[in-house]
Amino acid sequence: MFVDSHCHLNYDGLRDDIPGAVARARAAGVGTMLTINTKLREFDEVLAIAHSHPGIFCTVGVHPHEAETDQASVEAIIERTHDPLVVGIGETGLDYFYDNSPRELQQIGFRRHIEASRATQLPIVIHTRDADDDCAAILREEMGKGSFPGVIHCFTASRAFAEVALELGFYISISGIVTFKAAEDLRETVKIIPLDRLLIETDAPFLAPIPHRGRPNEPAFVAYTAAKVAELRGLDVRELGRITTENFFRLFSKATPPAETAA
Structure with a gap:
C-alpha cells in the first residue's frame, strides 16, 4: 500500500x-x-541491508555533509550502480544550514552526482536546505547539458523552489x-x-x-x-x-x- x-x-x-x-x-x-547511502565508505553495509529482505532497495552517494571528507568520483559512483538493487544516486545536494562541508565542495560533489545520474539515468535523490537559489541554478544549468531524473527529498523549501523543481521534471x-x-x-x-x-x-x-x-x-x-x-x-x-x-x-x-x- x-x-x-x-x-x-x-x-x-x-x-x-x-x-x-x-x-x-x-x-x-x-x-x-x-x-x-550517505557515505561511500558505508555503501557495502547499505547494499547488504538491501539484499537482506525482499522489497528493500538502495542508492549510492555522498551527503553534502560529507563532501569534504568523501569526495567520490563519478566513476566510483557509477561502478556501484551495477547491482540490481541499486536504483538511485545520492543523497546529494546542498546544505547551507549546517555548512558541515565548504559550499564549493558541496557544489562540486552535487555536480558529480548529477553527471552519474545523467550517465546511468538512475534518479538523483536531492537534499537541499537553506540553499534554494544555488540548488535551482545548478539544476537548471546541469539540465541544459542533458536530462536526468530525480526527486527533491524531505521537501521543506519554498513554493517557488517547488515550482522550479516541477518545471525541470523532478518529483517531490x-x-x-x-x-x-x-x-x-x-x-x-x-x-x-x-x-x-x-x-x-x-x-x-x-x-x-x-x-x-x-x-x-x-x-x-x-x-x-x-x-x-x-x-x-x-x-x-x-x-x-x-x-x-x-x-x-x-x-x-x-x-x-x-x-x-x-x-
Missing part, C-alpha cells in the same frame, strides 16, 4: 533491529523501502514534517504538487511524525505522513498510497514492484 521512498536503515535507531523495523513496516502496509517527496504544527507553509505547498509527481518518505530514523515525535522514526510511520497528505489532497489514504507507490516505481524504474518480486 505504501512505499517509504527515503530511509536510513543503517543508522542508529534502526540498524540494531532491522528485522523488527521491516516487520513493523509490513504490518503498517509498507511494501517497499529505499535505504539511502514529503516527510513527517508535514504533520508538525509549524509546517503550515509546507502543507500549502503539498496542495499544489501534481499528484503524479508526489512521493512520501520517513527519512528515518529522523523526523518522526506526530504522534511519535521524540522517538526514532521508522518506515512504518510513513503511514502517518500518507494520512496527512491524503487529508490535504482530499483523497482516501488508500488512494494516496496507490498513487505514490505508482509514482515511486515510475521514477525508480529499476526497482521491482512487490508482486513481481514475489513472482
Whole structure:
C-alpha cells in the first residue's frame, strides 16, 4: 500500500533491529523501502541491508555533509550502480544550514552526482536546505547539458523552489514534517504538487511524525505522513498510497514492484 521512498536503515535507531523495523513496516502496509547511502565508505553495509529482505532497495552517494571528507568520483559512483538493487544516486545536494562541508565542495560533489545520474539515468535523490537559489541554478544549468531524473527529498523549501523543481521534471517527496504544527507553509505547498509527481518518505530514523515525535522514526510511520497528505489532497489514504507507490516505481524504474518480486 505504501512505499517509504527515503530511509536510513543503517543508522542508529534502526540498524540494531532491522528485522523488527521491516516487520513493523509490513504490518503498517509498507511494501517497499529505499535505504539511502550517505557515505561511500558505508555503501557495502547499505547494499547488504538491501539484499537482506525482499522489497528493500538502495542508492549510492555522498551527503553534502560529507563532501569534504568523501569526495567520490563519478566513476566510483557509477561502478556501484551495477547491482540490481541499486536504483538511485545520492543523497546529494546542498546544505547551507549546517555548512558541515565548504559550499564549493558541496557544489562540486552535487555536480558529480548529477553527471552519474545523467550517465546511468538512475534518479538523483536531492537534499537541499537553506540553499534554494544555488540548488535551482545548478539544476537548471546541469539540465541544459542533458536530462536526468530525480526527486527533491524531505521537501521543506519554498513554493517557488517547488515550482522550479516541477518545471525541470523532478518529483517531490514529503516527510513527517508535514504533520508538525509549524509546517503550515509546507502543507500549502503539498496542495499544489501534481499528484503524479508526489512521493512520501520517513527519512528515518529522523523526523518522526506526530504522534511519535521524540522517538526514532521508522518506515512504518510513513503511514502517518500518507494520512496527512491524503487529508490535504482530499483523497482516501488508500488512494494516496496507490498513487505514490505508482509514482515511486515510475521514477525508480529499476526497482521491482512487490508482486513481481514475489513472482
